[in-house]
Amino acid sequence: MFCWLSRLYLGFSTPTGRITHLIRSSLSRTLVLTSQRRIPEFSSFVARTNTCGELRSSHVGQEVTLCGWIQYRRQNIFLVLRDFHGLVQVVIPQEESTASVRKILCEAPVESVVQVSGTVISRPPGQENPKMPTGEIEIKVKTAELLNSCKKLPFEIKDFVKKTEALRLQYRYLDLRSFQMQYNLRLRSQMVMKMREYLCNLHGFVDIETPTLFKRTPGGAKEFVIPSREPGKFYCLPQSPQQFKQLLMVGGLDRYFQVARCYRDEGSRPDRQPEFTQIDIEMSFVDQTGIRSLIEGLLQYSWPIDKDPVVVPFPSLTFAEALASYGTDKPDTRFGMKIIDISDLFRNTEVGFLQDALSKPQGAVKAIRVSEGTKYLKRKDIDSIRKFAADHFNQCSALGKLRLECADLLEARGLVLRDPALFSFLWVVDFPLFLPKEENPGELESAHHPFTAPHPSDLQLLYTEPEKVRSQHYDLVLNGSEIGGGSIRIHDAELQRYVLATLLKEDVNLLSHLLQALDFGAPPHGGIALGLDRLICLVTGAPSIRDVIAFPKSFRGHDLMSNAPDSLPPEELKPYHIQVSWPADSEAEKSSLNQPSHPES
Amino acid sequence: MFCWLSRLYLGFSTPTGRITHLIRSSLSRTLVLTSQRRIPEFSSFVARTNTCGELRSSHVGQEVTLCGWIQYRRQNIFLVLRDFHGLVQVVIPQEESTASVRKILCEAPVESVVQVSGTVISRPPGQENPKMPTGEIEIKVKTAELLNSCKKLPFEIKDFVKKTEALRLQYRYLDLRSFQMQYNLRLRSQMVMKMREYLCNLHGFVDIETPTLFKRTPGGAKEFVIPSREPGKFYCLPQSPQQFKQLLMVGGLDRYFQVARCYRDEGSRPDRQPEFTQIDIEMSFVDQTGIRSLIEGLLQYSWPIDKDPVVVPFPSLTFAEALASYGTDKPDTRFGMKIIDISDLFRNTEVGFLQDALSKPQGAVKAIRVSEGTKYLKRKDIDSIRKFAADHFNQCSALGKLRLECADLLEARGLVLRDPALFSFLWVVDFPLFLPKEENPGELESAHHPFTAPHPSDLQLLYTEPEKVRSQHYDLVLNGSEIGGGSIRIHDAELQRYVLATLLKEDVNLLSHLLQALDFGAPPHGGIALGLDRLICLVTGAPSIRDVIAFPKSFRGHDLMSNAPDSLPPEELKPYHIQVSWPADSEAEKSSLNQPSHPES
Structure with missing residues (x-):
């Protein structure tokens, strides 16, 4: 186990x-x-000599001291002790002379913390447990100490994962004792450590901490605000260290990385966290190829050994190819079922709705071949596909979603399309630099951010048809999820001013420090950020990013354990020169100030 | 260089x-x-083949490509190119056929970024520069490319450090190019990496990220507040991950560490930062000795090789001993001049003010022997000591300050008391658990924090004379600065409740999650936090912690480069249900909203 x-x-x-x-x-x-x-020394500096989980036949005869939690007890004869490393069987002594030891071990409730000292002995022949890594041995106890008694739990630890997620989050410190959470958090720590070794020790990157008390960036509507002690002045929590890492390049720290805490206030969204972590990287004198090779090497080097090795280089698709073949810019390439343009077959069709479609500008007829569909899909599956298509009618991404829907249906019927052991990486490149603004399609907005460099071949189009310019942005996709993105940046101050002021119509004063920095000898540079939470989630196969974060917030942004965010008495807001604007219809809420509120269920 | x-x-x-x-x-x-x-590969993935600073005679004959900044040019014959690694001399070709290369290299302003390719050649005999690590070679250029031209700088880079700190902070990206800032930030990165290796790879610690969007802790008056989208509900930025690391111990993650960003709003204080970093550590089943050994090993392992090695174990003093001998709980033990109690010599004195002092409860006469004082100190030094003593009359710490004042005076006169190459570590232990409240001395407050365990020998005093209880807190002091502190924690829920509710009169509801966690099988545990900024500051000998932070705030909490904190239009505060309470006498300031303010000088 x-x-x-x-x-x-x-x-x-x-x-x-x-x-x-x-x-x-x-x-x-x-x-x-x-x-x-x-292999770390897990028992240095502490009371124990060994961990529970490490003991084997080779330890027989050794005197050991173990510390752990009581997992369960069998008829007051055996007790199973647990630590993060595993389980071990302890024999409760039955002699009269050991009454005090027996009393401790028999009376302590389950999940109490005990320290035992004794000898590792072989289990009697026939009593070995081959399913248990420590199943060949047991501990003959000499002394025992109750370190802390556990009160009756509201539920049993072993059934804990079956409880609602709200309960798991409320008692997170108990949930963390589970095998899965221990595995997820330890794997995360190890993988990040390997990434650091690769970047810092092998390739000379410098780990630099950038501020999180910053100011509003243009268009940063999703940034949390922090009042300062100066009336009306606010810090903001940045969505990424983007500006700082570019300034570090100007400062000659030419290989930067940081495991960076970032913040985004999106209100309530499932599977998002208001604070999240990215592996943030920037390099000078680099091109797209260089960043891609760096990241391929990084993932290969840090990949857990119990997974299939990462094969490099990763394949790549242009944005246009991805849309054409998969109907999305983050295709799941673990399986085929590509979208195929079959318009030519129907040029002379007399079928009305096809004629109609083909007569429109860029109108097309496309298909997905669901191989073995006739074998696996049932009548009602076809009906559900038809309904799905109708529900998504006129959405560009309809075919991409339909492809995933078909995959779900096939897998529900027993076909394995997406091997859970397969990790299919893909670069998506040549994104458009700008998109029409949603609220005003006559104006442009950055497809990613305004610091992204245009594709060198499209440079002249910037001044004539900017909407056609491709960018030097690249996304890294894993199994259909975007796990990273980056770009070569603009290092020319004039070009950056033109993009910001003329094309995007942004207030350049807010970015005057960055524009000035580009004027003072900025090297060509580019970088990338990997979403660590999502990556670890995919590697561990966890159902949610909340399962790879020690203390996540609920989908409403609440800490269900400590009840954050919480009310504050008005006098604590005074030094920050702010007051609460209570919504007109919620005057009643004021009276609930300082009352503990109930956690969401 | x-x-x-x-x-x-x-x-x-x-x-x-x-x-x-x-x-x-x-x-x-x-x-x-x-x-x-x-030894890292500094030139992987990028355009250059080598760094400027690494080239030596052994590279002669090699074709190289270098990228860097133009440091200076001599008579259009030589150009010195700089990157983070060092300087190298480039020979500007004079032949007619290389006119385009010559034009680029002769016309580009200083601090422009160029890429050159050519051959490493030996300098002609007699022209070697032994003061320059690359002084035996130079580069015979074949091709050159201007990567970015630098506009005229407001000052010369080499004189930059002589400028005011405000100017350095405003143009931080230029300041970062200096030798000293490169050294400080790279040493910081390397030292933290070695700490991670020690903790993670050698001793099985798990690097776990804890939330920074948390809630107010009892007594957390220095915590920044962050309005949420729920009216009247606020997150807080924590001063440390204290509660989370204890909860991780309850969760069985029994060796935790984190390079943790922490926040403290102290308004304007010199040499403090509103956000700072600590090496945060917590272990289960550990005692004071274990934590001390761990930290001694950590510092020894991560200590830079160009400093004298760290000698372990570190000496220790009790709080009482430190106060008695040094007049402070963070003594600088690089030099002697201890405080000596000479009361007994004066028991029968007829000198009035001494009689007076000795007749008071705990009255004493104490002295510092300034050895060689008569040789070094002048008349006006004695006068200044006398004035210093008068200014600090009746302050408990007067003698400790006087000791440091004497040391300053002696060193100003040429005596070397505090060897800059000496790193003198010291543990200070056995602090009092409680102190009388400043505003109400009849009540108690925690000397450190309410989770600190009492000294086992003083446990019974908790119920009779709590003000006499010593704690299991320990401080780590280096050359007179506190660089870390920690404690063995209370793991018994009843004891924790008694301390919080009965002795400290805190509202236990705010900590109900922690108290409940202690009830459910909390192991004995303890930990420590090292102040990373201060530590690196002492190791590098930097004059201020701002010199070991890439983008620090000014003493008023401002980012002088980007002008944070900044004004926000009222509509951006609306989603957070707050409004600014303008001070009555500053209505005028409202009109300055959205006007860029001037950086402090």
């Missing part, structure tokens, strides 16, 4: 990158020794 | 910890190879 941990740590100690691969072939002895050094 | 970088990276690749020391003796070949792997 708990052998995952050794696999995790041993796994991460084996190098998988191309560079280390070369070293491996010539220096295998070195690396074995290096790996051995990399 | 720039050989610091190689020293930095080579330095960090050599293990210094005790554990690796053992390995080193038996496996020297392995470690040499491991170290070699640890």
